[in-house]
Amino acid sequence: MEKPGKTKMKPIKISRRTFLKGSGLAAGALSMGVFDFTSWSRTSMEGPVTRIPTICNGCGNRCAIFAYVKNKRIWRIEGNPEANGNQGVICPKGHGYVHDLYNPNRIRSPLKRVGTKFQAISWEQAYKEISQKINLILMDNGPESIFWVNYPMPNHGYALRLMHSLTSPHYFTHGSTCFTARNAAWNFTVGKLPANDLVNSKYIMIMGRNPAGGIDLGQVKDIVKAKEKGAKVIVVDPRHSETAILADEWLPIKPGTDLAFLLAMINVMVEEKLYEKEFIENHTVGFPQLEDEIINYPPVWAEKICEIPAKTIVRIAREMAMQKPRALIHRGYHGAFGAQYLNSFQTARALAIANSLLGNINREGGIYFSESANLGELQPTHPAPAGPSSSKADGTGIPGRYPLGSYGDGITHAIPELALRGILKCGFVYHHNPLRTNPNPKRVIAGYKKLDLMVVIDPVLSETASIAHYVLPASFYLEADDAVDTKHSGKQAQVTIQQKAIEPVFDTRSAFQIITDLGKHLGVGRYFNFTLDEANALRLKPFGVSLESLKAKGVLPVGPQWKEGFVKADTPSGKVEIASAVLNELGYPAVPRWEAPLVSPDDKDPHSFRLIHGKQAYHTHAMTANQPYLMAISRRYDMIRLWINRARAEKLGLKDGDVVQMKSMIGEGKIRVKLTEGLHPSCVWLPSGYGNFSKYLTTAYDQGLSYNDFLPTLFDPAVGHAMASEVIVQVKKA
Amino acid sequence: MARYGMVIDETKCVGCYACRVACQNLNHLRENEAYNFLEEREYGKFPNFHRVFLPVQCQHCDNPPCVSVCPTGASYKRKDGIVLVNEKDCIGCKYCIAACPYNVRIIKKEGYIEKCRFCLEFVEQGGQPACVTTCMTGVRMFGDLDDPNSEISRYVAQNVHLLKTYKEEFDTRPRIFYKKV
Numbered sequence: 022m023e024k025p026g027k028t029k030m031k032p033i034k035i036s037r038r039t040f041l042k043g044s045g046l047a048a049g050a051l052s053m054g055v056f057d058f059t060s061w062s063r064t065s066m067e068g069p070v071t072r073i074p075t076i077c078n079g080c081g082n083r084c085a086i087f088a089y090v091k092n093k094r095i096w097r098i099e100g101n102p103e104a105n106g107n108q109g110v111i112c113p114k115g116h117g118y119v120h121d122l123y124n125p126n127r128i129r130s131p132l133k134r135v136g137t138k139f140q141a142i143s144w145e146q147a148y149k150e151i152s153q154k155i156n157l158i159l160m161d162n163g164p165e166s167i168f169w170v171n172y173p174m175p176n177h178g179y180a181l182r183l184m185h186s187l188t189s190p191h192y193f194t195h196g197s198t199c200f201t202a203r204n205a206a207w208n209f210t211v212g213k214l215p216a217n218d219l220v221n222s223k224y225i226m227i228m229g230r231n232p233a234g235g236i237d238l239g240q241v242k243d244i245v246k247a248k249e250k251g252a253k254v255i256v257v258d259p260r261h262s263e264t265a266i267l268a269d270e271w272l273p274i275k276p277g278t279d280l281a282f283l284l285a286m287i288n289v290m291v292e293e294k295l296y297e298k299e300f301i302e303n304h305t306v307g308f309p310q311l312e313d314e315i316i317n318y319p320p321v322w323a324e325k326i327c328e329i330p331a332k333t334i335v336r337i338a339r340e341m342a343m344q345k346p347r348a349l350i351h352r353g354y355h356g357a358f359g360a361q362y363l364n365s366f367q368t369a370r371a372l373a374i375a376n377s378l379l380g381n382i383n384r385e386g387g388i389y390f391s392e393s394a395n396l397g398e399l400q401p402t403h404p405a406p407a408g409p410s411s412s413k414a415d416g417t418g419i420p421g422r423y424p425l426g427s428y429g430d431g432i433t434h435a436i437p438e439l440a441l442r443g444i445l446k447c448g449f450v451y452h453h454n455p456l457r458t459n460p461n462p463k464r465v466i467a468g469y470k471k472l473d474l475m476v477v478i479d480p481v482l483s484e485t486a487s488i489a490h491y492v493l494p495a496s497f498y499l500e501a502d503d504a505v506d507t508k509h510s511g512k513q514a515q516v517t518i519q520q521k522a523i524e525p526v527f528d529t530r531s532a533f534q535i536i537t538d539l540g541k542h543l544g545v546g547r548y549f550n551f552t553l554d555e556a557n558a559l560r561l562k563p564f565g566v567s568l569e570s571l572k573a574k575g576v577l578p579v580g581p582q583w584k585e586g587f588v589k590a591d592t593p594s595g596k597v598e599i600a601s602a603v604l605n606e607l608g609y610p611a612v613p614r615w616e617a618p619l620v621s622p623d624d625k626d627p628h629s630f631r632l633i634h635g636k637q638a639y640h641t642h643a644m645t646a647n648q649p650y651l652m653a654i655s656r657r658y659d660m661i662r663l664w665i666n667r668a669r670a671e672k673l674g675l676k677d678g679d680v681v682q683m684k685s686m687i688g689e690g691k692i693r694v695k696l697t698e699g700l701h702p703s704c705v706w707l708p709s710g711y712g713n714f715s716k717y718l719t720t721a722y723d724q725g726l727s728y729n730d731f732l733p734t735l736f737d738p739a740v741g742h743a744m745a746s747e748v749i750v751q752v753k754k755a
Numbered sequence: 756m757a758r759y760g761m762v763i764d765e766t767k768c769v770g771c772y773a774c775r776v777a778c779q780n781l782n783h784l785r786e787n788e789a790y791n792f793l794e795e796r797e798y799g800k801f802p803n804f805h806r807v808f809l810p811v812q813c814q815h816c817d818n819p820p821c822v823s824v825c826p827t828g829a830s831y832k833r834k835d836g837i838v839l840v841n842e843k844d845c846i847g848c849k850y851c852i853a854a855c856p857y858n859v860r861i862i863k864k865e866g867y868i869e870k871c872r873f874c875l876e877f878v879e880q881g882g883q884p885a886c887v888t889t890c891m892t893g894v895r896m897f898g899d900l901d902d903p904n905s906e907i908s909r910y911v912a913q914n915v916h917l918l919k920t921y922k923e924e925f926d927t928r929p930r931i932f933y934k935k936v
């Protein structure tokens with residue numbers, strides 16, 4: 022396949038000599054001493070071992086771990102049993118990603134692009150040149166021409182503070198390619214994103230979420246425990262997911278039609294009066310409007326659309342109602358309605374409402390509001406910056422543009438568009454790789470290349486880093502202390518902390534330090550006059566726990582235990598909004614109604630499929646395909662393949678392992694197929710962790726394809742999300 | 756003396772491979788060297804479909820063909836039930852690889868043969884094997900089958916009718932028992 026960007030992007034060469042000279046390392050460092058696996062392994066079967074509590078960085082779950090160091094080398098990790106999120110266990114990515122500390126592709130010092138090459142420079146020079154350039158750009162274009170985009174890490178508050186110190190509103194996360202439809206729907210219905218009390222549930226329905234593949238360790242443990250106590254588990258997914266392996270029933274829904282299934286379930290609950298009457302009367306608004314709308318969606322109607330038999334929908338609605346309120350439909354993540362289809366917002370709304378009809382909101386075994394750790398403020402010790410006075414240029418939260426979009430997350434895949442329009446002029450990309458994780462890479466490359474200054478903070482030369490003007494090498498998580506985190510909050514809030522287990526291998530700095538250093542060089546140092554320890558101590562102050570005890574334990578519970586019972590929702594009415602007056606005012610349906618996906622495959626064309634995607638348990642986004650231990654799994658078990666329904670494949674003359682040509686309106690590529698009975702016939706499924714095209718990633722380079730190579734640049738008209746499964750492909754034998 | 760054994764619940768494995776990498780780390784293995792493997796099987800036709808991941812590793816057989824074919828005595832069986840390879844005596848002839856019906860022996864880069872060691876050194880210090888402790892669904896259980904009060908002994912006593920050994924036709928008498936789908 023013509024790799025995205027290959028034609029436009031001349032490979033940038035690092036002259037090895039300058040690179041090594043600049044980083045102050047001898048050429049053989051990686052094959053000597055502690056870096057060399059063979060010699061370390063020989064000497065280290067025995068030897069003193071130290072154990073450091075910290076957090077994993079293999080994915081966004083940030084599981085609490087103990088890192089074991091033997092003879093100055095990271096040996097292995099274990100799960101911290103105290104943490105709500107991972108409950109003592111660790112996934113393959115967690116174990117495998119530790120080896121990236123010693124990956125020869127790591128950047129060893131700051132880099133500056135000179136023509137088509139990168140030159141190693143000092144931190145001082147990098148900061149000086151970057152800040153000079155930014156100051157000039159901001160003088161000409163105003164403070165809102167700078168942005169920061171990241172996959173949020175515990176230090177994200179400091180990145181936001183940096184943008185606010187510069188009075189720019191343009192802080193972005195990856196959210197619009199991931200979960201913003203789901204979040205918006207839960208916000209409009211119950212006021213916030215809730216959690217699932219899986220462990221106490223008696224009936225668990227999971228739609229398009231796959232915690233055993235898009236790993237959530239604690240959720241899987243809880244599902245297994247619930248099953249041991251007799252719970253029934255239903256997985257609704259076009260693909261027989263890894264979670265479906267644990268389920269009592271797999272319902273292979275036609276992709277893009279989960280909304281029809283949910284509307285029909287609600288129809289049954291309403292028609293047969295299976296809902297929790299007391300809850301509906303006292304704690305919700307708009308039920309009569311739902312009654313009026315829902316008569317349009319009987320199960321026989323849904324069956325034609327979603328291809329799940331009407332009698333199955335009726336049965337499941339009744340079974341769930343029998344177990345209410347200890348029955349739940351998983352709150353979801355990316356799959357099915359995170360940022361997938363034109364109807365994703367309505368789907369997530371229907372899902373939230375179906376849960377409400379079960380009366381399970383904030384109930385044991387239902388959907389609950391987890392306890393949150395509200396970290397302390399740095400002020401008044403360190404006054405907060407005033408912040409921006411303009412709104413975000415992506416239009417999030419603005420009526421007439423993307424009123425249901427998340428202002429906090431922004432629309433990440435709008436950054437290239439805003440750059441092409443000259444609105445964004447310079448920016449930082451940290452712990453994020455938009456050239457690989459945003460749709461339509463050619464467009465993304467064109468956008469990011471339009472920037473007058475682009476600084477990437479990353480441990481390796483990712484696709485995005487390889488087109489940057491400057492690359493600042495962030496320390497690997499095992500080498501750096503960082504900000505306190507609240508990720509593990511559940512039935513009780515928890516705080517965790519990232520601590521260095523080992524001294525930095527190269528001339529790298531922690532992201533926290535890079536952010537505060539940048540603040541100082543950009544003339545807003547007055548907002549960054551604190552050390553990490555001081556800031557962490559201030560953040561922990563409200564809980565009455567000391568930084569020292571957190572460092573010793575790695576995880577600490579803080580605040581009260583969750584209590585069952587619905588009191589009040591953070592919505593305008595204070596109740597669960599089955600009908601939303603705000604949505605109505607903005608011109609959207611007050612109660613969910615059927616909406617077809619934007620595009621659908623052509624039933625009459627044997628080559629036409631919807632392209633859907635999902636995670637494998639051993640890869641995270643585009644980040645881990647460069648990790649040899651994880652890629653060894655993909656290769657040994659032949660996992661870099663496109664799944665296709667066996668009957669449909671045979672009609673195309675395909676056999677297991679054949680190479681196909683796949684083509685969409687924006688891209689094409691070749692890949693081998695896996696024939697399976699475990700996939701809905703209308704779609705093909707591509708694992709999402711592959712398709713890296715940076716030549717600096719020697720293990721990941723040119724392995725498989727990414728769904729983003731096929732996905733056009735789309736913005737859902739209300740939320741602005743990427744509609745990541747609204748893409749039809751043509752599949753032919755190559 | 757302890758006699759170690761393992762139960763593997765094949766109804767619970769979701770094919771995540773955490774056990775593979777956890778084992779590699781604990782035992783200092785390279786990325787292409789593994790002591791445990793998964794065999795994936797599919798059953799049925801769309802939409803009535805199911806698949807199973809079967810975790811396979813050295814079965815620590817009580818009648819180990821790898822030990823009987825080893826010309827140097829490098830492959831041996833310990834009193835505590837663990838089958839091991841003494842790397843110093845291993846000449847890399849690969850007879851054991853041919854004799855093992857489970858395909859679980861590998862050639863290390865150094866040239867000798869290795870395989871699952873039931874995390875021996877770790878277990879002797881009171882630990883549990885890495886593949887046991889890392890698994891989110893709790894597929895494996897490990898312990899002393901001679902101690903009637905151990906968790907695994909009690910489990911085996913209660914579930915004996917559900918347990919099978921793998922590839923019984925080879926009469927290897929494994930110390931790993933599978934709970935079947």
Ligand code: SF4
Binds near residue numbers: 079083084111112
């Ligand atoms: S789920 Fe895996 S990769 Fe993600 S943080 Fe936890 S152990 Fe690390």
Ligand code: SF4
Binds near residue numbers: 771775890891894
């Ligand atoms: S860790 Fe558990 S679920 Fe994952 S592959 Fe191993 S046995 Fe299966």
Ligand code: SF4
Binds near residue numbers: 779871872
């Ligand atoms: S028992 Fe130990 S050596 Fe054997 S497969 Fe499990 S982790 Fe590896």
